[in-house]
Amino acid sequence: MNKKKVALLCGGRSGEHEVSLVSANAIAGALDRERYDVLIIAIDRQGKWWLGEHAIARMQKGEEPYGDPVHLLPEPGRQGLIRLTAQGWEEIPVQIFFPVLHGPNGEDGTIQGLLELANVPYVGCGVLASACGMDKGIMKMLFSQAGLSQVPYQVVQRLQWEKESSSVIETLEESIGYPLFVKPANMGSSVGISKASNRQALQEAFAEALLYDNKVVVEKGVEAREIEVSVLGNNEVSASIPGEIVPCNDFYDYTAKYIDDRSRLLIPAPLTQEESEALQQMAIQAFKAIDGTGLARVDFFMDKKNGQIWINEINTLPGFTSISMYPKLWQSSGLGYSDLLHRLIELAEERHQEKQTLLVKPSK
Ligand SMILES: Nc1ncnc2c1ncn2[C@@H]1O[C@H](COP(=O)(O)OP(=O)(O)O)[C@@H](O)[C@H]1O
Ligand SMILES: [Mg+2]
Known part of the structure; x- marks a missing residue:
């Protein structure tokens, strides 16, 4: 049987970089090797793509180079990755991409957009669902x-908070009430999320959430x-x-x-x-x-x-x-x-x- 080449994309420019490497390692270990050849592409914290069997382990240990630098061009018809060589470049065939990236720059539709442009099959949600999720x-x-x-909630933009925080606080206290959960709109792994049970904690919770996003979601704590x-x-x-x-x-x-x-x-x-x-x-x-x-x-x-x-x-x-x-x-x-x-x-x-x-x- 002709084995399919599956490329796992992991790591990435996200707060969930390490978790993603662990997930990808587990997937690489469990993919049926009778059916699939597995390629590992570990994306570093700067967003560079490295191809190699040991790229995950090397990245976890911080041993550069993590593998061979590779690229995916945003144009259909390439059938895989591009690796630059001393002579020019070569194509590395990939049949399916498997993004194993959590959080921003991976779970949010950005990588899915690149895969759509390249017109290659990839696992999981498309651009719209990823971004909305x-x-x-x-x-x-x-x-x-x-x-x-859903529990009662309100969305607050940074500008609104910076201009009129006291009226935002009053509205939240009246319409929802403590305890409140304050979350950056786009994050994951509970990063930037706090529970606030009084006004001072609410102010601190906003400051924390606004470190990660310009948009904040405030919810009733249940x-x-x-x-x-x-x-x-x-x-x-x-x-x-x-x-x-x-x-x-x-x-x-x-x-x-x-x-x-x-x-x-x-x-x-x-x-x-x-x-x-x-x-x-x-x-x-x-x-x-x-x-x-x-x-x-x-x-x-x-x-x-x-x-x-x-x-x-x-x-x-x-x-x-x-x-x-x-x-x-x-x-x-x-x-x-x-x-x-x-x-x-x-x-x-x-x-x-x-x-x-x-x-x-x-x-x-
Ligand atoms: N409204 C809420 N009431 C009670 N607990 C909450 C509420 N919102 C979040 N939490 C707690 O915070 C955790 C993380 O929140 P969540 O919205 O799931 O963010 P993330 O996307 O980072 O997982 C939840 O698993 C839960 O323990
Ligand atoms: Mg959650």
Whole structure:
């Protein structure tokens, strides 16, 4: 059998650089080598692309050069990467790209835009869904349009905060009330997020969130369980069984996610059949609301007292290590890690093929 060449894109110019390298390592280890040849492209913190079998390990240790410098040109027909050589350049064939990049410059539609221009198949959501899933303000608008219930929230722009912070504070206190969660609109891994229980903490929370974005989302803080559902598919979408995160801190902050290993995952989440089904349905609705393709993990809050469900967010490139929630939920739903990767690649090819049949100019 002719093996397909899959290029994993990892690292990147993002706060989630390290997590991405760990996810990519796990994917490289689990891709079926009977079917696929795996190429590793580690993107450094400056945004340079390095190709090489050991690029991840070298980048993790800071050993330059990480591999051979390679480029993807934004023009169709190249069938892969370009490597500059002393004689000129050579093409390195790639059939499928697999972005394993979390956060800005990877999960937000930017890399997807480059892959679209190059007209190559790639795993996961397209430009629009990636961008909408990254921006918590836009995501919330689409969720509310789809009728999905969310905690009360407000979007505040930097200029508005700088010009009239006291009236912004008054409105937030009156219309939502403490505790409030303050988040940069475009981030991930809880970076820049704080919980504020009084006015001074709110001011500090704004200062922190504004370090990362010009747009801030402020939400009502709820006492809730955190439930997550994995979705998979293009036109026909399936949802996994729900899982639950039990954070070791006051909330699921950066430390609880990556540093302190006392947070627990409960798979399946202890829920009734009806609750599970409602969550699965909402997860699929959320995926469709952002026009998702391939994969996403949809995260919910469930009121600890009365069981009310709110959607929190969608992640179009969720953590993908072998112990991450996304693959573990599929594992427990009957789809193992390596089969899941194979299915994601098939979905990427299907979507690419479908797009090739569309006209790019008037038929007459
Ligand atoms: N409105 C809220 N009420 C209670 N906890 C929240 C709220 N918003 C966020 N959190 C806590 O902060 C964590 C990170 O917030 P989230 O919006 O999921 O950002 P990220 O995209 O960085 O994961 C959540 O997993 C949860 O623990
Ligand atoms: Mg989250």
